[in-house]
Each structure stands twice: as structure tokens, then as C-alpha cells.
Amino acid sequence: MSTVDERAPRAREMRPYAAAFVARVTAGNRLPLDYSVASLRIVDFLIDGLRKGGADRDRVRGALLGLGAYVGEVLVRHAGAVWVDYDADQRAYFGQPVGVRMPDERVWNPLGKVRNRFDLGGPDESLQTFYLTLHGRARKAAA
Template identity: 75%
Template sequence: MGGVDTRPRAGEMRACAADFVARATARTRLPLDYSERSLRVVDFLVDGLRKGGADRERARDALSGLGAYVGEVLVRRAGAVWVDFDADQRAYFGQSTGVRMPDGRVWNPLGKVLNRFEAGGPEDSLQTFWLKLHGRARREQAGRRTG
């Protein structure tokens, strides 16, 4: 593979999520408010891409934006922080960034979105992922509602 990795780094992920939300809500009133409830909308959007016949490459930007959004929900609502994966984590997850939960567990939000896109089963739901999520802050942060 070689070459320079042009994927966003941890410090850029909040802006990636905000850019995605701005683009996704420019023409429609999608409830992308960084709440855990909005992960149901993410499921709907990913399913729409898949059912619309988009292949992974054509859907790459949208899937990356959705992955950044899911990660940002974890940051705002579960006490996670964006992290750049080390070499072993990059090899395992196939991504350069993810989130670290307050208990030290590392999650790959983009990978979760890609799994939903590729498999689309109920077990790949982002809303279900939230409900089963380990390592959240003991008291979930209220976060600021946007939009």
C-alpha cells in the first residue's frame, strides 16, 4: 500500500463530524443532534446508502462522515476522547482513528458504520451499539445540543 495516509487524525474528527452534519442537514431536517437517539437516524442513512445501490467506494465520504458523527456522539455523550490508533490498532481496525472510553477501552466508530453498510443486520445497528456500549462514563454527559 505505502504512500501517505490522508485520513483525518484524531484532532480533526470533531470538525469532520460537524462538516458532515452541515452537509447532511443543508437540504433536509435530519435530527442529527449528537444524541444517542440520533444513532437511529445513522442506521437509516447507512441502510439507505446500501439499498440505493451505492458501493463502498462511492459511499466512502458519506460513510466516513457518519463514522465521525458516531464517534462524536461517543465523545459528547459517553465521555470518550478521539485517539490516533497505534500501528497494532490500525492493523486490527483498518482505521487510523477511533475513540477511547473512560475505562480505557478503544472503539472504532467508522468500522461500526462500515459493518452496518456491508452487513446491514440488526446486530450491526449503531443504536444497538450504543445500548450495549461498555466503558461509558459513570454518569453520561448531557452535552450541548446543537442545531
């Protein structure tokens, strides 16, 4: 089990952290990180690129944290999640200080999911598939 990264922002800081990350990585290019569910496929490609480039996790820790914040923010915006600070047991289990709580009260770990994609790769760790198969999402209200 990995130790908790104490440098990660707290729940109340995750939305601005994700926004700053997106602004930084999209400045001067057309990287379509628009918080859409479809953009999670781009996150998969970005993480795969880091893996194929031979980067070790310590070297890309900041990028993975930013991508995890982005994935969590997609859950907040489209699945009805809210950012939460984990309690001590959750911190020990997930190895992260923050995550998201879904409308059905399930807690998910987008930062850890991004880390798993980097460490393990492959279609089983897809962030887009994670969202599409996620339990506890809010149902879209009729317009």
C-alpha cells in the first residue's frame, strides 16, 4: 500500500487546482481538456504518452495529480459528485487525502485511478471507461 501524498490539495482546493492545471497544459495548444466525459479519452492518451516516454512516477507526480484533479472535476460536473477530504481509514485505504462522493454516497478515488492508469496501463484502467461504468452517478434531469 502506498503512503498518502500530503502535498495534494484538500477538497476545497481541488476545483481551482484542476482549473489551474488545465490552463497550464492547454496554454498555446489545442489540447481539448474541456471537462467533457469525452475528454477523459484524452486523459488516457496523455497518461499513456507519459508511460511510453519512460517517465517514472516521481518525475511525473505533478502531472498525475493534475490529471487526477481533472478527472475528479469531470465527475463533479457530470456525475453529481462532490470533492471530499477522506477520513483516516479512507486515506489509508486509497493512499490519497481527497476523493469524490457520489449522490448515492459511494466514495471514489480519481487521483488513485489516474495513478493506476500510469502504473498498469491498458484498457482495464481507462479513465473514460471508469466514468462510463461508474456506479452512483446522478441521473440527468429532463431539460
